[in-house]
Amino acid sequence: DADVTQTPRNRITKTGKRIMLECSQTKGHDRMYWYRQDPGLGLQLIYYSFDVKDINKGEISDGYSVSRQAQAKFSLSLESAIPNQTALYFCATSDSGTSGSLSYNEQFFGPGTRLTVL
Amino acid sequence: DQQVKQNSPSLSVQEGRISILNCDYTNSMFDYFLWYKKYPAEGPTFLISISSIKDKNEDGRFTVFLNKSAKHLSLHIVPSQPGDSAVYFCAASVTGDYKLSFGAGTTVTVRA
DSSP states (O other): OOSEEEEOSEEEEOTTOOEEEEEEEOSOOSEEEEEEEETTTEEEEEEEEEETTEEEEOTTOTTEEEEEEETTEEEEEESSOOGGGOEEEEEEEEOOOOTTOOGGGOOEEOOOEEEEEO | OOSEEOOOSEEEEETTSOEEEEEEEOOTTOOEEEEEEEOTTSOOEEEEEEETTOSEEEETTEEEEEETTTTEEEEEESSOOGGGOEEEEEEEEOTTTOOOEEOOOEEEEEEO
């Protein structure tokens, strides 16, 4: 079974619709992230959460909101979708790490959701 | 403004030869660097990393070199294999920050 799952995998919607992308993980990690990937731009951070009560904006949070329902679940919402939000969306997780270890920088990604806004 | 740059969007290499992917960064606070590999329809997967206290890290066919003074790192794949055909992302972070800044990626094609 996949450690980080995303639903749906593909979604086509219309301008103005509300969309929710869901992410679940079984890795037991505290930290979760949402990224979008656009051609030529790499991955850009939308929101991140270091625990259930800690939510932070990333580089490109405008037009998005998130909810951390539990340690294992982190949802991304587009309140009113617009065409330039058409992209590939990835959820990722990372461990809180241990003293002296740098491995906590490593993030584990889900398979992605391809979202098209018409 | 992108703090991590991969200036070569694509690279084509013959099977068995060396692939060299380059990455430049602008933030001198970055002290941990990672390479991720991504196949179509899959999420990125961690490949190899290096801390700023080192200038080289090797894992099998993959070696990452870090030149802190030039703010440059490179990934060497030797020998290249068809299964290495993928998009490679360079990422950087600051210890204690836990966020990653990614480059735009380099698409590697290994020719038989």
